[in-house]
Amino acid sequence: MTAQIIDGKAIAAGVRKDIKAEIDARLNKGLRQPGLAVILIGDDPASTIYVRNKRQACEEVGIKSFYHELPSSFSQEALITLITQLNQDTQVDGILIQLPLPSHFESDKVIECIAPEKDVDGFHPYNLGRLAQRRPLLRPCTPYGVITLLDHIKIPCKGRHAVIVGASNIVGLPMSLELLMAGCTITVCHSLTEDLSDYVKQADILVSAAGSPGIIKGAWIKPGATVIDIGINRLEDGTITGDVEFNAAIKNAAWITPVPGGVGPMTVATLLKNTLSATARYDNT
Ligand code: NDP
Numbered sequence: 001m002t003a004q005i006i007d008g009k010a011i012a013a014g015v016r017k018d019i020k021a022e023i024d025a026r027l028n029k030g031l032r033q034p035g036l037a038v039i040l041i042g043d044d045p046a047s048t049i050y051v052r053n054k055r056q057a058c059e060e061v062g063i064k065s066f067y068h069e070l071p072s073s074f075s076q077e078a079l080i081t082l083i084t085q086l087n088q089d090t091q092v093d094g095i096l097i098q099l100p101l102p103s104h105f106e107s108d109k110v111i112e113c114i115a116p117e118k119d120v121d122g123f124h125p126y127n128l129g130r131l132a133q134r135r136p137l138l139r140p141c142t143p144y145g146v147i148t149l150l151d152h153i154k155i156p157c158k159g160r161h162a163v164i165v166g167a168s169n170i171v172g173l174p175m176s177l178e179l180l181m182a183g184c185t186i187t188v189c190h191s192l193t194e195d196l197s198d199y200v201k202q203a204d205i206l207v208s209a210a211g212s213p214g215i216i217k218g219a220w221i222k223p224g225a226t227v228i229d230i231g232i233n234r235l236e237d238g239t240i241t242g243d244v245e246f247n248a249a250i251k252n253a254a255w256i257t258p259v260p261g262g263v264g265p266m267t268v269a270t271l272l273k274n275t276l277s278a279t280a281r282y283d284n285t
Pocket of ligand 1: 172211
């Protein structure tokens with residue numbers, strides 16, 4: 001068996017096309033343009049690229065972006081003041097703070113200052129709580145993007161065993177809540193999990209978000225499984241790779257995402273989707 005490759009780029013392009021059509025229809029009806037404030041602190045090269053991609057994606061679909069590029073010496077108090085202003089700005093529907101923040105910031109405290117209805121990354125405790133209660137509002141972009149991928153290729157979730165490797169508040173944990181809401185039986189693994197392979201071998205749907213290259217061995221993949229690799233790891237020679245041993249895993253899996261070109265483009269498309277839905281909710285349109 002050789003797995004079918006899930007083309008995240010193509011699926012994300014379809015999502016973005018639909019969003020553009022919705023925004024064009026809004027503008028034709030005389031409704032206002034959605035707005036997204038993007039805050040980048042410091043000059044981390046990866047963050048700078050991610051932010052550039054997000055701004056470009058906004059422009060392409062017709063979302064106005066308000067860019068705040070700030071030095072790493074910027075203080076937490078000043079950042080909170082800026083967030084408070086953006087919370088009140090009626091042109092701004094979504095606020096995105098590119099993570100990770102420099103080490104002198106308390107990310108949790110900063111995220112809690114974003115108005116939940118503008119939290120288009122879905123990281124605010126209110127939005128995570130809503131997801132935990134299975135009545136989500138703004139859903140964390142990467143996990144929600146994975147669900148969109150699974151829906152697109154018509155992978156059934158109900159009653160199937162999903163194993164999630166990684167339990168961070170922004171990726172692994174909300175991924176497990178999404179799959180629970182989709183009807184899966186879930187197992188969540190983390191750095192203290194003993195015998196990781198035992199759990200991975202049982203997965204009908206495997207999602208890896210550990211951020212550790214090749215941690216998931218191809219031989220562990222259950223025949224016919226769906227494998228979603230969220231990990232983005234930069235190797236010393238500059239290549240980008242996922243958490244899964246791709247070349248070995250394709251021999252067992254039925255479906256698999258590549259890295260790059262799998263989940264990454266879905267994260268950006270979902271950010272646009274969340275911004276549009278925040279606008280529609282704000283305007284009650
Ligand atoms: P974190 O470092 O915050 O979390 C990693 C998680 O993996 C933790 O829960 C950790 O466990 C767990 N983990 C680490 N090592 C192991 C191991 N050996 N066995 C089992 N579990 C392990 O990372 P993030 O959640 O922020 O990101 C995860 C990955 O996803 C990264 O590669 C990141 O670049 C990528 N990413 C990709 C996105 C995309 O769009 N494709 C978007 C966002 C992130 P513990 O909780 O015990 O520490």
